[in-house]
Amino acid sequence: MLDKAKNKDAVAYEELSVGYEFPATSYELSSSLVTKYLEAVDNSGNNFVPPLAVAARAMTAMTQSLSLPPGTIHASQDFEFFKLVPIGSVVSCQAKVVRNLARGQMRMLVLELNVFDQKEQKVQSGKATIILPA
Amino acid sequence: MLAEIYQGKTLTPVVKHITQEKINLYAEASGDFNPIHVDESFAAETPLGGTIAHGMLILAYVSEMMEQAFGQSWARSGKLSVRFRMPARPGDTVTATGNIASVREEGDISYVNCRLECHNQKDEVIVTGEGSTELAHSQGGTRGSR
Numbered sequence: 666m667l668d669k670a671k672n673k674d675a676v677a678y679e680e681l682s683v684g685y686e687f688p689a690t691s692y693e694l695s696s697s698l699v700t701k702y703l704e705a706v707d708n709s710g711n712n713f714v715p716p717l718a719v720a721a722r723a724m725t726a727m728t729q730s731l732s733l734p735p736g737t738i739h740a741s742q743d744f745e746f747f748k749l750v751p752i753g754s755v756v757s758c759q760a761k762v763v764r765n766l767a768r769g770q771m772r773m774l775v776l777e778l779n780v781f782d783q784k785e786q787k788v789q790s791g792k793a794t795i796i797l798p799a
Numbered sequence: 800m801l802a803e804i805y806q807g808k809t810l811t812p813v814v815k816h817i818t819q820e821k822i823n824l825y826a827e828a829s830g831d832f833n834p835i836h837v838d839e840s841f842a843a844e845t846p847l848g849g850t851i852a853h854g855m856l857i858l859a860y861v862s863e864m865m866e867q868a869f870g871q872s873w874a875r876s877g878k879l880s881v882r883f884r885m886p887a888r889p890g891d892t893v894t895a896t897g898n899i900a901s902v903r904e905e906g907d908i909s910y911v912n913c914r915l916e917c918h919n920q921k922d923e924v925i926v927t928g929e930g931s932t933e934l935a936h937s938q939g940g941t942r943g944s945r
Contacts, residue, residue: 698828701824701827701828702825702828702829704824704828705821705824705825705827705828705856706815706821706825706856706859706860706863707815707821708859708863713871713874715859715862715863715866715874716862716873716874716877717855717858717859717862718828718859720855720858721825721828721829721830721831721853721855721859722829722830724829724831724855725829725830725831726830728831729830735833735834735835735841735845736835736845736846737833738883739854739855739883740882740883741880741881741882741883742854742855742858742879742880742881742883743878743879743880743881744877744878744879744880745877745878745879746873746874746875746876746877746878747875747876748874748875749871749874749875750874
């Protein structure tokens, strides 16, 4: 499930056209954030940010600029990881709409996201399929 | 890490107990405060009938299993493709399992593809999918299918 956006300027999902690019966001993967993440997922971790922690923050950053109704379902997810991310890194996230299809009472939204480090090297990419009311 | 990599090899499962406290902590760490995860009274009124774990929380267990099996190669070159079949709820025990579906060798690098699944304590399937990674031969022995 994805977060319901609280941003007043959030884009309505019905209005998203294929190719729409969300405003790029950047965020720090601080030691305290990683510690909290590792506690939540019951993992001892190592010197690098778990790739799914990077992904989780990227997904949230993306959905904060999108107005999603409660009950939105995360149906499927693809990821590809390209490099290790040291704790304390600042990464930026770019996301765009690759599919937005209404069928009956449901709508399928496919979002592609790419995460880059401060050297503008790609850290990971992903594709999320979410199902919402049409 | 796995000492040997071969088709059919079972990955060491990762078993986790889901609690509302962990879900709340995950919401803080990820920034995803969707009420379906963290608001028990809201979630009780939805068709799901109660809070559920974030799908990405369950994927963290899959990722942990892949990292245990393949080390840092997973975070450097891993690919993951999954479908969420049903939600995990507080009180569930989730087990991430996997096995090596194929191994392909090119020069000094092996490409390992795994079938992945997560299920709950009732053996209901929560997540299905596949994951793959590259492995340098120095990272572990490989041998052909058996």
